[in-house]
Amino acid sequence: MPxxxxxxxxxxxxxxxxxxxxxxxxxxxxxxxxxxDGFDYAQxxxxxxxxxxxxxxxxxxxxxxxxxxxxxxxxxxxMLTARSGLEDRVRGLESGADxxxxxxxxxxxxxxxxRAITRRKEDAPVMALSFGDVELNQQSASILCxxxxxxxxxxxxxxxxxxxxxxxxxxxxxxxxxxxxxxxLDSDADLNSVEVYLSFLRKKLTFxxxxxxxxxxxxxxxxxEENP
Ligand code: CA
Numbered sequence: 722m723p724x725x726x727x728x729x730x731x732x733x734x735x736x737x738x739x740x741x742x743x744x745x746x747x748x749x750x751x752x753x754x755x756x757x758d759g760f761d762y763a764q765x766x767x768x769x770x771x772x773x774x775x776x777x778x779x780x781x782x783x784x785x786x787x788x789x790x791x792x793x794x795x796x797x798x799x800m801l802t803a804r805s806g807l808e809d810r811v812r813g814l815e816s817g818a819d820x821x822x823x824x825x826x827x828x829x830x831x832x833x834x835x836r837a838i839t840r841r842k843e844d845a846p847v848m849a850l851s852f853g854d855v856e857l858n859q860q861s862a863s864i865l866c867x868x869x870x871x872x873x874x875x876x877x878x879x880x881x882x883x884x885x886x887x888x889x890x891x892x893x894x895x896x897x898x899x900x901x902x903x904x905x906l907d908s909d910a911d912l913n914s915v916e917v918y919l920s921f922l923r924k925k926l927t928f929x930x931x932x933x934x935x936x937x938x939x940x941x942x943x944x945x946e947e948n949p
Pocket of ligand 1: 732774
């Protein structure tokens, strides 16, 4: 069965363009044009994710999402809107959106967002990743040092960084590569975030007493290594 999306977007031209693009990627998509229809169709468990516009006739996207989540419908949601203000973004995430994509967006951005929010479902149940004396628990988003038994929770970006290094052990990853993989869809961030969050992660590795280090190779990038 192909991955199937529900598209709730009242601008006919944009809806048609998105449908065309998704079909080219071999996704199935059902377009509806009002918030009320969106809410009704979204009850159907056939959908892998919902692409939901904010400004809609009938019910707006925030209301649709809030009502869906109140009913316990957990289908991942990518919200689309012309408004890119932080306040709306926060409101979108708080009302239960998995991703918030400000218009205008590139087709590739939407595809990446949809792949990211649908992957989560496919990956469950998840396995622990490990490197050296560190285990990354994907369910609790924490790291455990098997040598000391100490554990600590990771923030969202710290978790993504740790996962990236664990999936590429001992490989030097450039700052740009790390940024693309972890912050790629978040246009507000800047390259300095990489160092800031790596320093948080280093502190947490030290805190749990692990021998695993994130090494800097000057001018080249960063790699995860274990002390002998
Ligand atoms: Ca609209």
